[in-house]
Amino acid sequence: MMSITYRLPQVRNLVTAFPGPKSAELATRRKAAIAAGVASSLPVYAADADGGVILDVDGNSLVDLGSGIAVTTVGASNPGVVAAVQEAVTHFTHTCFMIAPYEGYVAVAEKLIEHTPGDHAKKVALFNSGAEAVENAVKIARIATKRQAIVVFDHAYHGRTNLTMAMTAKVMPYKQGFGPFAGEVYRVPMSYPYRDPEGLTGAEAAARALLLVEKQVGAENVAAVVIEPILGEGGFVVPAEGFLPALSAWCTANGAVFIADEIQSGFARTGAWFACDHEGVVPDLMTVAKGLAGGMPLSGVVGRAELMDASHASGLGGTYGGNPVACAASVAAFEAVEELRLLERARHIEGLIRQELGDLVGAGVVGELRGRGAMMALEFVKPGTSEPNPDAAKAVAGACLAEGVLILTCGTFGNIVRLLPPLVIGDDLLTDALGVLKKEILAAG
Known part of the structure; x- marks a missing residue:
């Protein structure tokens, strides 16, 4: 990947609890105006996004491993776009x-x-x-x-x-x-x-x-x-x-x-x-x-x-x-x-994810690590079985959010943690986020 100049610091940084006061105020307004059937994964409201981070209205900087569900592939505010x-x-x-x-x-x-x-x-x-x-x-x-x-x-x-x-x-x-x-x-x-x-x-x-x-x-x-x-x-x-x-x-x-x-x-x-x-x-x-x-x-x-x-x-x-x-x-x-040679970058991201998380497979709650490129997932199971474990997936996603890492879950059984980082995310930021994810998976058993 060619060198990228980011507008926002590419760091994970939390300055308030979740949700912060401005997000809490927006949540109140939302409840009065938005249909209940329109749900959101996060309790915080975005103010800016660049590279691999989302900045919320309270100034918290979260690592984005969701890309708006695979949408902001080239970045949420790619300069050319x-x-x-x-x-x-x-x-x-x-x-x-x-x-x-x-x-x-x-x-x-x-x-x-x-x-x-x-x-x-x-x-x-x-x-x-x-x-x-x-x-x-x-x-x-x-x-x-x-x-x-x-x-x-x-x-x-x-x-x-x-x-x-x-x-x-x-x-x-x-x-x-x-x-x-x-x-x-x-x-x-x-x-x-x-x-x-x-x-x-x-x-x-x-x-x-x-x-x-x-x-x-x-x-x-x-x-x-x-x-x-x-x-x-x-x-x-x-x-x-x-x-x-x-x-x-x-x-x-x-x-x-x-x-x-x-x-x-x-x-x-x-x-x-x-x-x-x-x-x-x-x-x-x-x-x-x-x-x-x-x-x-x-x-x-x-x-x-x-x-x-x-x-x-x-x-x-x-x-x-x-x-x-x-x-x-x-x-x-x-x-x-x-x-930006993002095809090559996606393959590099796969390598990093497999390197950081591969040793979790077959022990504890991770039954499989699978995917291609920057479309990777972990299937969560009850230890020692192949029985789906949606509770562990949900708990890990919540714990990661509390530490400033946004990840998404999916799957017919709700037991999949999926990783969809923007292809322009830097290695240091991605490795930091994967470290948080790994820690929380180990804590989940």
């Missing part, structure tokens, strides 16, 4: 690309075509959120194949809209009480090496899932198979080698669309531009969001031109889709990944 946004807003904030188009939308599409897997002809449509991208990828697959069935996987997360809730596996908090959900969505087993029968290969896990598809859905009815190449909210599960290629090959053989949901795993997060790259998998369609625009809201679908062109005119779009300011930020974020 900031400059691009400032330049863009001096001209216009919106015209609607469906009314008066502009170059920024085209430029982001060109960047996606260049960096996504495969050298075939591709096209792009831009939207606002990850869930919106997933919805549109399904629309494209259905109109292109003239089929209806969508195959998804155990532990999957695809969003909170009605269709994407149906595609998401976990009931609480994402689906509870919000049904009925969209139909023609079918769930099959995921490759989960830590919890699968010992020795089950990726090809065998794929055969297990695809047999159910063929017998319970019918290959001729499948419009698309949709999968996160590395599970996100489901626990950062990396499928066994061969699982993704087998699914892709089945889709090709059976006329279905293979859709890779790279919303959390994409955009340099895993040490490659996209997680599919690690096994040379070339999706028919890919959904992207989160890190795509350096913190600005932007998502998209990129894929084979003949599929992307299957819709009639105006069948795809949205008022804010491909907002010009977000597009300017995205072009700058692509440039930052290349200029």
